[in-house]
Amino acid sequence: MTVSIGLIGCGGISRAHVRGYLAVPDVAAVVAVADIDPASARERAAQAGGARVFADYRRMLEDGGIDAVDICLPHHLHADAVIAAAKAGKHILIEKPLCLTAAEAEQIADAVQACGVTLMCAHDQLTLPAVARAKELITSGALGRVYELRATDAFFNDFDPATAGWRAHTATSGGGELIDTGYHPTYLLLHLAGSRPAEVTAMLSNHRLGFMEGEDSARVLVRFEDGAVGEIATSWAYDPAPFTGKFSVVGELGSLWSDGTTLCHRARGEATTTTEFPHVDTHPAVCADFAARIRDGARPLHTEREGTDVLEVILAAYRSAAERRTVAVDE
Ligand SMILES: NC(=O)c1ccc[n+]([C@@H]2O[C@H](COP(=O)([O-])OP(=O)(O)OC[C@H]3O[C@@H](n4cnc5c(N)ncnc54)[C@H](O)[C@@H]3O)[C@@H](O)[C@H]2O)c1
Numbered sequence: 001m002t003v004s005i006g007l008i009g010c011g012g013i014s015r016a017h018v019r020g021y022l023a024v025p026d027v028a029a030v031v032a033v034a035d036i037d038p039a040s041a042r043e044r045a046a047q048a049g050g051a052r053v054f055a056d057y058r059r060m061l062e063d064g065g066i067d068a069v070d071i072c073l074p075h076h077l078h079a080d081a082v083i084a085a086a087k088a089g090k091h092i093l094i095e096k097p098l099c100l101t102a103a104e105a106e107q108i109a110d111a112v113q114a115c116g117v118t119l120m121c122a123h124d125q126l127t128l129p130a131v132a133r134a135k136e137l138i139t140s141g142a143l144g145r146v147y148e149l150r151a152t153d154a155f156f157n158d159f160d161p162a163t164a165g166w167r168a169h170t171a172t173s174g175g176g177e178l179i180d181t182g183y184h185p186t187y188l189l190l191h192l193a194g195s196r197p198a199e200v201t202a203m204l205s206n207h208r209l210g211f212m213e214g215e216d217s218a219r220v221l222v223r224f225e226d227g228a229v230g231e232i233a234t235s236w237a238y239d240p241a242p243f244t245g246k247f248s249v250v251g252e253l254g255s256l257w258s259d260g261t262t263l264c265h266r267a268r269g270e271a272t273t274t275t276e277f278p279h280v281d282t283h284p285a286v287c288a289d290f291a292a293r294i295r296d297g298a299r300p301l302h303t304e305r306e307g308t309d310v311l312e313v314i315l316a317a318y319r320s321a322a323e324r325r326t327v328a329v330d331e
Pocket of ligand 1: 008009010011012013014034035036037040055057071072073074075077095096097124165180
């Protein structure tokens with residue numbers, strides 16, 4: 001069976017998504033696209049090899065001949081599109097963030113469950129083999145009890161204020177950099193931790209991108225229920241210092257660290273084992289994974305449940321920064 005995909009939102013990231021489906025023609029085909037901007041829709045339809053074009057995604061849900069949607073919209077439009085797709089009986093791949101509020105997340109969970117569809121969060125960095133191997137090592141007990149985790153995603157973003165659009169405004173982005181690029185190290189941290197996040201302390205900064213209403217950088221500390229402490233470092237203001245890895249985990253028996261492609265593991269007192277993994281283009285990879293899971297009826301690695309956990313940590317971080325205190329995630 002080939003999964004027929006309808007793309008909702010044909011802007012920047014959707015190009016990589018279409019590339020992902022084109023790479024697995026036996027599994028998926030993008031048969032329809034929807035965007036309020038006709039030029040973007042036409043361009044993406046052509047890239048997909050001649051998909052039908054819709055201006056209104058609700059029409060596409062009714063009439064597009066699709067099994068699933070792939071939602072690549074500005075953040076404030078995520079919840080409505082997810083719920084509409086679920087009610088139309090379509091499986092859903094949603095770009096990050098799942099949505100913007102806890103109330104929206106609850107409505108999404110209700111709709112997905114009531115309609116019996118599968119929702120997958122496009123947490124693309126989970127497709128990195130170094131992440132999967134790190135998770136295996138942690139789960140196998142190779143590090144013993146986990147004490148500390150770190151996850152980083154930072155880069156010098158040369159945004160043009162004139163074209164930053166919805167990303168520069170809190171009402172449409174949901175905050176600033178943390179709920180955008182900062183979403184990646186947050187889901188990575190929660191994925192590796194394997195314990196539920198309990199409390200959060202955050203500091204937000206605007207170092208350089210003063211035209212943004214929200215932060216351009218964030219530091220977030222997360223205490224997990226098992227006592228482990230995680231740190232998220234994320235920014236659009238600067239490239240990270242050399243030797244800053246993508247993630248690291250320290251436990252009672254040793255540590256592991258990675259730049260995303262190389263994974264190092266050192267049991268305490270022993271030599272470091274280094275494993276090099278092949279480069280993975282994560283955005284296409286997550287789309288191919290979505291299509292395969294829909295075809296096979298398999299649970300995605302991260303559904304609305306994990307997406308809600310990530311959102312809750314980010315919302316707690318915003319509360320913590322606003323109120324200058326440590327906050328409970330479920331407060
Ligand atoms: N995983 C990643 O690393 C990554 C990278 C970039 C973007 N993203 C995510 O992808 C999503 C889209 O980001 P982008 O950079 O492609 O944004 P974008 O602004 O380039 O594209 C958004 C598209 O949505 C269209 N649109 C707006 N309102 C619409 C509506 N009502 N119906 C249909 N189309 C509508 C716009 O015309 C535009 O073409 C966001 O959630 C973003 O966070 C993820």
